[in-house]
Amino acid sequence: xxxxxxxxxxxxxxxxxxxxxxxxxxxxxxxxxxxxxxxxxxxxxxxxxxxxxxxxxxxxxxxxxxxxxxxxxxxxxxxxxxxxxxxxxxxxxxxxxxxxxxxxxxxxxxxxxxxxxxxxxxxxxxxxxxxxxxxxxxxxxxxxxxxxxxxxxxxxxxxxxxxxxxxxxxxxxxxxxxxxxxxxxxxxxxxxxxxxxxxxxxxxxxxxxxxxxxxxxxxxxxxxxxxxxxxxxxxxxxxxxxxxxxxxxxxxxxxxxxxxxxxxxxxxxxxxxxxxxxxxxxxxxxxxxxxxxxxxxx
Numbered sequence: 251x252x253x254x255x256x257x258x259x260x261x262x263x264x265x266x267x268x269x270x271x272x273x274x275x276x277x278x279x280x281x282x283x284x285x286x287x288x289x290x291x292x293x294x295x296x297x298x299x300x301x302x303x304x305x306x307x308x309x310x311x312x313x314x315x316x317x318x319x320x321x322x323x324x325x326x327x328x329x330x331x332x333x334x335x336x337x338x339x340x341x342x343x344x345x346x347x348x349x350x351x352x353x354x355x356x357x358x359x360x361x362x363x364x365x366x367x368x369x370x371x372x373x374x375x376x377x378x379x380x381x382x383x384x385x386x387x388x389x390x391x392x393x394x395x396x397x398x399x400x401x402x403x404x405x406x407x408x409x410x411x412x413x414x415x416x417x418x419x420x421x422x423x424x425x426x427x428x429x430x431x432x433x434x435x436x437x438x439x440x441x442x443x444x445x446x447x448x449x450x451x452x453x454x455x456x457x458x459x460x461x462x463x464x465x466x467x468x469x470x471x472x473x474x475x476x477x478x479x480x481x482x483x484x485x486x487x488x489x490x491x492x493x494x495x496x497x498x499x500x501x502x503x504x505x506x507x508x509x510x511x512x513x514x515x516x517x518x519x520x521x522x523x524x525x526x527x528x529x530x531x532x533x534x535x536x537x538x539x540x541x542x543x544x545x546x547x548x
Contacts (some may be wrong), residue, residue: 257383259276262489263266263488263489263493263543265484265489266484266485266488266489266490266493266494267485267489267493267494267497269481269482269484269485269488269494270302270481270482270485270494270495270497271459271497271500272477272481272485273478273479273481273482273485273498274497274498274499274500274501274504275500275504276474276475276477276478276481277474277478277501277502278355278500278501278505278508279470279472279474279504280300280357280471280475280478280513281342281346281351281354281505282373282504282505282508283467283470283471283474284343284346284347284471284534285346285347285351285508285512285513286467286512287464287467287468288343288346288347290458290464291456291458291460291464292453292456293340293343293344293347294449294452294453294455294456295338295453295456295457295458295534296343296468296471297339297340297356297452297453298449298450298452298453299447299460299468299469299472300339300468300471300472300475301442301445301446301449301472301473302446302449302472303468303469303471303472303473304442304472304473304475304476305442305443305444305472306472307472307473307476308439308442308476311435312439315435319433319435319436319439320436320439320440320443321436322436322440323431323432324427324428324431324432327424327427327428328428328437328440328441328444329444330345330424331421331424331428331441331477332440332444332448333446334417334420334424334513334530335421335445336418336445336448336449337413338346338413338414338416338417338418338420338421339414340414340443340452341410341411341414341417342358342410342411342414344406344407344410345357345407345408345410345411345414346511347352347407348404348406348407348410349399349404349407349408349410349411350398350399350404350509350515350517350521351406351417351505351506351509351513351515352502352505352506352509352517352521352525353395353396353398353399353404353408353411353517353521354411354505355407355501355502355505355525356391356395356502356521356524356525356528357392357395357396357411357412357414357415358411358414358415358501359388359391359415359498359502359525359528359529359532360388360389360392360412360415360417360419360528360532361415361416361418361419361422361526361532362419362420362422362495362532363384363385363388363389363531363532363535364415364416364418364419364420365383365393365419365420365422366381366385366534366535367419368419368420368423369423369426371469372423373423373427377486380535381535382536383534384531384532384534384535385531387527387528387530387531387534388527388528388531388532388535389424390524390527391523391524391525391526391527391528391530391531392412392523392524392528393524394514394520394521394523394527395520395521395524395525395528396408396412396524397434397518397520398517398518398520398521424547429479430527432481438479460535466531485497492533495529495532495533496529496533498529498532499525499529500524502522502525502529506522521544
């Protein structure tokens with residue numbers, strides 16, 4: 251019996267790591283695409299196309315579930331989550347256009363730590379020694395990551411990345427509360443339904459018809475986003491956060507390679523060291539996340 255449980259645990263960990271690697275790969279590729287397209291299109295337009303193609307991906311779900319998909323006991327909280335998701339995605343897309351790619355990715359590792367702060371401040375969770383140590387280490391890493399870009403004048407890009415991390419954290423907390431009463435499919439579908447009209451309205455003043463090649467890249471953003479979120483959900487459902495979170499460092503590796511090859515951005519050693527500190531702090535915080543499935547809608 252013990253051997254069977256050990257093998258089952260090992261298989262679950264392997265699946266969790268594989269799913270997290272899939273998430274990290276697709277998420278980093280999406281951000282590379284955003285960076286490439288940001289030379290020709292505004293963040294407002296890119297956000298709309300990402301949301302629109304993401305909505306197309308879930309249309310079969312809408313067709314099979316119908317109106318029942320949107321039955322909810324907490325419509326106001328879906329609205330709050332939609333608001334923070336909207337602010338967060340625009341902030342991150344702006345950051346990707348105005349700060350080094352690796353720097354933005356490293357800063358996003360702060361989201362679990364910001365979630366911890368929000369949970370303590372607004373949800374009554376206890377600030378134990380491990381959590382406080384993770385915060386100190388994480389924010390020390392943030393200072394290291396931000397310093398080279400701030401020295402190069404990328405203040406607004408770094409600030410936007412930090413705002414995006416805070417909004418991602420707020421979305422994590424909203425999902426944690428919603429998951430107590432809401433269906434996962436409802437949480438995913440509601441965000442696209444809320445964000446598509448808002449992002450369309452914001453994109454109209456910046457409208458440019460994309461070329462066929464760019465249109466294909468925008469379609470990949472929507473499809474890749476859906477794949478990434480599904481993979482992340484399955485990763486946390488398969489294994490503990492402490493097992494899967496270290497794999498997320500793959501995002502920084504891909505971002506660094508893409509930044510060097512495509513944009514000539516060679517990250518400062520402080521970005522690597524700070525990113526490693528932040529991720530280590532996130533793993534420390536992950537010792538409290540033994541169950542539950544975070545869903546990042548940014």
